[in-house]
Each structure stands twice: as structure tokens, then as C-alpha cells.
Amino acid sequence: MPPDNRPISKRxxxxxxxxxxxxxxxxxxxIAKWFYIGAVLQSDQDxxxxxxxxxxxxxxxxxxxxFQGLYVFETLARPRGQTRRLLAGLVLTALAVVTAGYLLKIGEAYSRGWFxxxxxxxxxTLxxxxxxxxxxxxxxTAKGLFARRVLVYGSGAIAARLTEKAAGDGAQLQIRGIFDDPESDAATRVAVAGGLADLIAYARENPLDDxxxxxxxxxxxxxxxVALILFAPFMLLVALAIKLDSRGPVFFRQRRHGFNHQIFHVYKFRTMSVTEDGPVILQAKRDDPRITRVGRFLRRTSxxxxxxxxxxxxxxxSLVGxxxxxxxxxxxxxxxxxxxANRHRVKPGMTGWAQVKGFRGETETPAKMKARIDHDLYYIENWSLWFDIKILAMTPFFGLVGSNAR
Known part of the structure; x- marks a missing residue:
């Protein structure tokens, strides 16, 4: 699947x-008031x-x-007709202002030169x-920043021709993936990313548009x-406690998968006597001997x-994800x-829907991990700004304190 280069929203x-x-x-x-009333008339009107x-x-x-359709993207992108719409709109504006001034009997208070x-x-200027x-x-547009993204179902001759057309006109059309469920003996003309179920899942993955x-x-x-500024003094105290409690660095860095599976280094306060970041990492368990005294408190409170x-x-x-x-x-x-893997269609978060619903801590079985993933996918498919605010408001009460070591 090609990298997810998000186009700019026309809206x-x-x-x-x-x-x-x-x-x-x-x-x-x-500016007109400053120039005409102030500079030309030498008046200090309010x-x-x-x-x-x-x-x-x-x-x-x-x-x-x-109402003239000026803000339709295709109109904004072409020069013809814009000047006419702008001037017509300003004429209507002038008439509306003059009419309002007459009806309210305040027109004489304003200079005609200023108007x-x-x-x-x-x-x-417009x-x-x-x-x-x-x-x-x-x-x-020529660079493809407003290209229409499509998913294709079918891997035969039509899909091949569509792929060729998109390659020749990449500024207008981007094929994000080709899906099919071909018969075992059927010949495919293009590379297939998955079947119908994968297409449906992919189409539902990223609600963050416009x-x-x-x-x-x-x-x-x-x-x-704001949070970093407010917590900075407390974070300094935590860093001091970690240094006094055990040998080792204050911070712990570990590679994680982020948006679109991109690898980044996540920062945490060190809570264990080891700093694992290899091919095999043991999840922290309850009463894990690797956890330090200060680390146990930090992990229980997140x-x-x-x-x-x-x-x-x-x-x-992200704060939420x-x-x-x-x-x-x-x-x-x-x-x-x-x-x-669908959970990587958005940035990972410090807190999330799964955490505030109690699915935090150790996930020693696939069933526990599945419950967490189900909540993650629900969040992705139902994202809204108010949903984020709700999760942030719930985090201090439901997403921080718990009995599981993470």
C-alpha cells in the first residue's frame, strides 16, 4: 500500500x-479610516x-x-469569473450598508470619502x-495535493487500465489500494492488497478529514x-526521585510504531531496572521484580x-489515540x-478510549489485547473533537489509577 500522503481538503x-x-x-x-479620516481630513474620530x-x-x-458560488474550489482555482463575482458582491455590500444607514438614520455620521x-x-485587495x-x-493541483483518492475492487483488465490512467494523471486521481477475491485459477493484472473485507476495513479507517x-x-x-508547563515542576521532582531511588537514566526511550507504522522513540520516566528495546521484550507483570520502588508508584498512577x-x-x-x-x-x-494494524491509521495517544474503559495494563492473553483493540478501532471510526474532550475529562478518574502494572 502506498504511503498515506494526506491531500489538502478542498473544503x-x-x-x-x-x-x-x-x-x-x-x-x-x-485602513480607510486611518488614511482618509485621520490623514486627509485630520480628524480624530473614534x-x-x-x-x-x-x-x-x-x-x-x-x-x-x-451565494454566487465563489468558494467552490473549482471556481477559486480558475481566474475566469472571480473578478466579476467579487465586484458584484461588493456592490451588494455597499448597497446593504447604505440602506441600513438610511433606515437607522446614522448615514450622516460617516464620511462619504471614507466609504x-x-x-x-x-x-x-480582494x-x-x-x-x-x-x-x-x-x-x-498540478502537484497532486488535491487529488481524489480511490480504492479499487477487482484486479482484471479494467483495474489495470484504471491504474495506467491514474499514473498518467496523478494530479487528479490517486489509487490508494486494489482489492479483490479472485478465484484460485484467475489471473490478476495488478498487485492486490487484500480482499473485500480488507477494502471495507480500510475505507472505515480514517475519519479525520476536512x-x-x-x-x-x-x-x-x-x-x-499548557500541560507541559503546568507539570514541569512536578516532573523535575519525579526526575530527582528516580535518580535517588536507583541507578540509571531518568528517561526511558523505546521504539514504537506511530501513524502509518512509522517508527518513533517514545519517552517515559524510567520505572524499571532495565531498558529493553530489542526483538524480545517481556511485558511488566504485577509484582515484577524489575520495577523500582518509585517506578511502582509512577506506573500505578500513569x-x-x-x-x-x-x-x-x-x-x-496525540493526546488521545x-x-x-x-x-x-x-x-x-x-x-x-x-x-x-488498523489502529495505526491515526497517531498513537497518551490516553485513549480503551484506557478510560478499563483496558489498560498487562495484556497477557490475545483476548485482553482484542478487547483493547476493539475499543481503539471504535475510537478511530467515531472520532470527533468532543469525543477527545470526553476522554481527556475521563482520564484523571478512570484512565490513571489502576492495579495493573504496565
Missing amino acids: VIGDAVTAVDALIVFVAAI IIPYAAVGGVGGVVAVLAFH ISWISLSAL VVFHLVLGRVLRRW WGPILKAIEDRAIGL LDELPQLINVLQGDM PRPHALSHNDHYSTLLERY
Whole structure:
């Protein structure tokens, strides 16, 4: 399966341009007030009334642009028709503002020179912005950043021709995988990634699209940074306790599989007398003699996971997601449990749905691991920002304290 190079969402582009357009109209009102009222008329009038009109005008303008279909990606990416839509929208905005001022009997409070300067500056800036934006979007489209991703079922001649077409037009179409359940004697024309069940599972794996990845990244960086600052003094005390309790480093680094099976080093406070990271790693058990005195407390309270805030800020992990397992454990359970590898369709997390539902600690049997995986997959298939917030709120009460050593 090719690497998961996530394309840019066309919806995000449209929403972002909408916000920028509204901001341009608002800022143009402020600049026009500064230039015409302040510099030309030499008046020190309050800026608040002009800013208020600019804000209302920005909202009215983007609504007018929206109803003309301006924020459809294909329209944004082509130069023809954008200038007409922009100017028509601004004319409607000007008429709406003038009408409102007349009805509210406040029109005389605003300078006509400022009004003309505002609309003119808005028009010039918006036209230039959209012309430049169109060129950028066409260039990105040519690089395949907005390509449509498809899965193919069937491995015969039609699949082969579709593969050739996608290879010749990679900017518009990306085949993410070909699946089939051919007869034992049937000839396949292309490489097959799995059967129908695999296709269905793959199609359900990654709900983070449009604004999802952006919101989750903001959530991770913002909350992660605040948490690291708040916990920094306590983490220093933990580091001191570890050094006084046993010989060895404060932190423990181990290779784990992250998003799309990419390997990264996870950080934890050292809780054992060994630091294993080889082909064979024994899971910690209850009353494990390798666990130090301070380590036992840290593991029971999950405080040994705090250094993973660094992994979150580095982008290797998320605050919420399936817990990362050691490489040897991944290799072992991927051969025993169906859909085990699907948990790598999102970044691993410091806490997760499985942990707050009690599936944390030692997983000495495939049945226990399956229960954890089922919860991980439920989280992936039902992700939302509110689901993350719910899990974070539950973690201090259900996901930290437990009797299992991990």
C-alpha cells in the first residue's frame, strides 16, 4: 500500500478563503479610516463605529460571494469569473450598508470619502488576492495535493487500465489500494492488497478529514504545551526521585510504531531496572521484580507517561489515540488479531478510549489485547473533537489509577 500522503481538503481551502475575505473587508475599513479620516481630513474620530461597519460589511460580503458560488474550489482555482463575482458582491455590500444607514438614520455620521475609500480598497485587495490564490491553487493541483483518492475492487483488465490512467494523471486521481477475491485459477493484472473485507476495513479507517486533522493538531499543541508547563515542576521532582531511588537514566526511550507504522522513540520516566528495546521484550507483570520502588508508584498512577507530552509537541503522538506498543508486541499481535494494524491509521495517544474503559495494563492473553483493540478501532471510526474532550475529562478518574502494572 502506498504511503498515506494526506491531500489538502478542498473544503478547508474554501472555509479559509472565506475567513480571509471577511478579514480583508474589515481591515480595509480600518485602513480607510486611518488614511482618509485621520490623514486627509485630520480628524480624530473614534475608530469603533468604522470598525463595526467594517465587520458587518465583511460578513455581508462573504455571504454575497458565497451565494454566487465563489468558494467552490473549482471556481477559486480558475481566474475566469472571480473578478466579476467579487465586484458584484461588493456592490451588494455597499448597497446593504447604505440602506441600513438610511433606515437607522446614522448615514450622516460617516464620511462619504471614507466609504468610497473602503469599498475601493476592498475591491483592489480582494481581486489581487484571488488572482494570486488562483495561481497557487492551480500549481498545487498540478502537484497532486488535491487529488481524489480511490480504492479499487477487482484486479482484471479494467483495474489495470484504471491504474495506467491514474499514473498518467496523478494530479487528479490517486489509487490508494486494489482489492479483490479472485478465484484460485484467475489471473490478476495488478498487485492486490487484500480482499473485500480488507477494502471495507480500510475505507472505515480514517475519519479525520476536512478540518479534523487541523482541529486535532491544534488540540494537541495547545493543550499539550499548557500541560507541559503546568507539570514541569512536578516532573523535575519525579526526575530527582528516580535518580535517588536507583541507578540509571531518568528517561526511558523505546521504539514504537506511530501513524502509518512509522517508527518513533517514545519517552517515559524510567520505572524499571532495565531498558529493553530489542526483538524480545517481556511485558511488566504485577509484582515484577524489575520495577523500582518509585517506578511502582509512577506506573500505578500513569505518571511515567508525562514525558510523552514531548512526543505530542514533536508531532509523533496525540493526546488521545490508541496507546503505542513495543515493536516486538506489534509484530506478535498483528499475526494473531485481525485488523490489529488498523489502529495505526491515526497517531498513537497518551490516553485513549480503551484506557478510560478499563483496558489498560498487562495484556497477557490475545483476548485482553482484542478487547483493547476493539475499543481503539471504535475510537478511530467515531472520532470527533468532543469525543477527545470526553476522554481527556475521563482520564484523571478512570484512565490513571489502576492495579495493573504496565
